[in-house]
Amino acid sequence: MRYPFLLFDADNTLFDFNRADRVAFAASCKVSGITPTDDLLERYRVHNNACWTMFDRGEASKEFICLERFRRFYTELGIDADPAAANEAHLATLATCSFPIPHSVEVCRRLSETHRLFLVTNAVASVQRGRLSRAAIKPYLEAAFISEEAGAQKPTKAYFDYVFARIDGITRDNCLLVGDSLTSDIQGANNYGLACCWYNPAGVENPEGLRVDYEITDLRELYDIV
Numbered sequence: 001m002r003y004p005f006l007l008f009d010a011d012n013t014l015f016d017f018n019r020a021d022r023v024a025f026a027a028s029c030k031v032s033g034i035t036p037t038d039d040l041l042e043r044y045r046v047h048n049n050a051c052w053t054m055f056d057r058g059e060a061s062k063e064f065i066c067l068e069r070f071r072r073f074y075t076e077l078g079i080d081a082d083p084a085a086a087n088e089a090h091l092a093t094l095a096t097c098s099f100p101i102p103h104s105v106e107v108c109r110r111l112s113e114t115h116r117l118f119l120v121t122n123a124v125a126s127v128q129r130g131r132l133s134r135a136a137i138k139p140y141l142e143a144a145f146i147s148e149e150a151g152a153q154k155p156t157k158a159y160f161d162y163v164f165a166r167i168d169g170i171t172r173d174n175c176l177l178v179g180d181s182l183t184s185d186i187q188g189a190n191n192y193g194l195a196c197c198w199y200n201p202a203g204v205e206n207p208e209g210l211r212v213d214y215e216i217t218d219l220r221e222l223y224d225i226v
């Protein structure tokens with residue numbers, strides 16, 4: 001066995017975050033008196049992604065970006081709505097949504113028979129704990145390390161120090177980080193010297209300057225890697 005310890009990202013790696021986000025977006029629209037449409041969701045996502053990139057880079061706090069994404073979105077639309085109320089509805093709804101990524105449940109179940117599985121996620125703790133408690137993969141995960149509880153986030157060294165201090169037996173050489181995000185997962189593995197597997201179902205072009213040890217479009221490809 002090459003990698004007895006597997007560190008999985010959560011959103012858009014094991015959980016279908018895009019689908020959950022769509023439901024949560026509709027909830028935020030409801031409190032703001034807006035009719036949700038695909039066009040509006042796309043506009044919201046532009047701001048949401050920009051804000052989370054700021055967070056990944058350590059440029060802003062989670063509290064700030066959670067409100068800022070709605071501030072920017074409503075400013076662009078010229079709507080007088082309360083970003084705090086929208087964000088609250090969004091997070092509360094998100095916590096109830098744990099739609100699995102295709103094959104994630106079967107892959108976690110099978111790998112948990114031979115490997116030790118952990119969740120490494122940049123997220124709001126209340127949302128991620130809520131979602132995890134309802135998730136079909138929950139019995140297969142030994143622990144979940146959530147950035148908000150760690151006081152640090154991927155891709156920082158401090159975050160991985162926190163994780164490594166809490167897993168008996170893990171070393172830089174016996175674990176594999178599996179994730180969809182280049183800025184948090186793959187960059188984090190590069191920073192900390194871990195092997196990494198990029199879950200890239202959309203077949204986005206491989207970036208320059210980042211080490212990607214494995215690239216998969218289907219989680220079942222992990223069987224041959226680990």
Ligand SMILES: [Mg+2]
Pocket residue numbers: 009010011012013179180181
């Ligand atoms: Mg992710």
